[in-house]
Amino acid sequence: xxxxxxxxxxxxxxxxxxxxxxxxxxxxxxxxxxxxxxxxxxxxxxxxxxxxxxxxxxxxxxxxxxxxxxxxxxxxxx
Amino acid sequence: xxxxxxxxxxxxxxxxxxxxxxxxxxxxxxxxxxxxxxxxxxxxxxxxxxxxxxxxxxxxxxxxxxxxxxxxxxxxxx
Amino acid sequence: xxxxxxxxxxxxxxxxxxxxxxxxxxxxxxxxxxxxxxxxxxxxxxxxxxxxxxxxxxxxxxxxxxxxxxxxxxxxxx
Amino acid sequence: xxxxxxxxxxxxxxxxxxxxxxxxxxxxxxxxxxxxxxxxxxxxxxxxxxxxxxxxxxxxxxxxxxxxxxxxxxxxxx
DNA sequence: GTGGGTTTGTGGCACC
DNA sequence: GGTGCCACAAACCCAC
Numbered sequence: 001x002x003x004x005x006x007x008x009x010x011x012x013x014x015x016x017x018x019x020x021x022x023x024x025x026x027x028x029x030x031x032x033x034x035x036x037x038x039x040x041x042x043x044x045x046x047x048x049x050x051x052x053x054x055x056x057x058x059x060x061x062x063x064x065x066x067x068x069x070x071x072x073x074x075x076x077x078x
Numbered sequence: 079x080x081x082x083x084x085x086x087x088x089x090x091x092x093x094x095x096x097x098x099x100x101x102x103x104x105x106x107x108x109x110x111x112x113x114x115x116x117x118x119x120x121x122x123x124x125x126x127x128x129x130x131x132x133x134x135x136x137x138x139x140x141x142x143x144x145x146x147x148x149x150x151x152x153x154x155x156x
Numbered sequence: 157x158x159x160x161x162x163x164x165x166x167x168x169x170x171x172x173x174x175x176x177x178x179x180x181x182x183x184x185x186x187x188x189x190x191x192x193x194x195x196x197x198x199x200x201x202x203x204x205x206x207x208x209x210x211x212x213x214x215x216x217x218x219x220x221x222x223x224x225x226x227x228x229x230x231x232x233x234x
Numbered sequence: 235x236x237x238x239x240x241x242x243x244x245x246x247x248x249x250x251x252x253x254x255x256x257x258x259x260x261x262x263x264x265x266x267x268x269x270x271x272x273x274x275x276x277x278x279x280x281x282x283x284x285x286x287x288x289x290x291x292x293x294x295x296x297x298x299x300x301x302x303x304x305x306x307x308x309x310x311x312x
Numbered sequence: 313g314t315g316g317g318t319t320t321g322t323g324g325c326a327c328c
Numbered sequence: 329g330g331t332g333c334c335a336c337a338a339a340c341c342c343a344c
Contacts, residue, residue: 124226141209148202182257
């Protein structure tokens, strides 16, 4: 491996690790929100379920829109 | 559930969903870095392995310190 | 589902359940060892930490070999 | 820590690690059974669900028996 | 469509 | 008893 490639490799690894730190930070933030909610008497397990269900719904809705777009385009309506 | 509680619930869900969007964004960024590296001829599978190994190493080092602290505390040395 | 398939299904489930019983038994044995150690004055929390750290060390060593293999293969050395 | 204690410590760690190896072996066996079932056309996801449901049922049944025992004893019927 | 890896969810377990 | 933590199990997604 050339010196240049090694340098690039190092840069890549560092960029990924930096981003993973950011990700870990955000995951910590999410946990904090849930902990706070828990302190107010909410059931965290259920809250997590709500979030995941809404995400699913959103995905389904977007897929439906995609299908709709496809059909509309197919019949020359846009 | 009172109106106030409903309002709080909505706020909590929204905050989590906002953070999850951020997280998804960062995960996208990580993927981009890997894609870019792949375009330069690096083997993504190996890169991922390297990153995870470095994380593991870091974890081990921290664990070792934790165990050491345990022992020092156990023998009354702090 | 044919009768034969039902019979196979039954056999599969029973084999898994038998193995899970074995597993539960071993987990019980592990707990006994720790309880015994506790009775002799050892700090179980530390013991568990030591075991997990040693496992982590082992994992890291294996991972390092895996990465090394990857590289050797990548540069066509095998 | 005395030499005797160190020796005991070593024995304890080794016993636990040996048991954990056994446990890992059994977990591997369970995986093999599922893989085999998959090869015969069974849906592993569903199989796992069946096993976990039966385990839950068993727990519930045992609890019900415990309650039954309690009542029977309470009314002096055993 | 099959396997591997990553992420998420759940249960048990120890500690307070 | 109840709370936080950790290991196990499940679901998910991508690449091949």
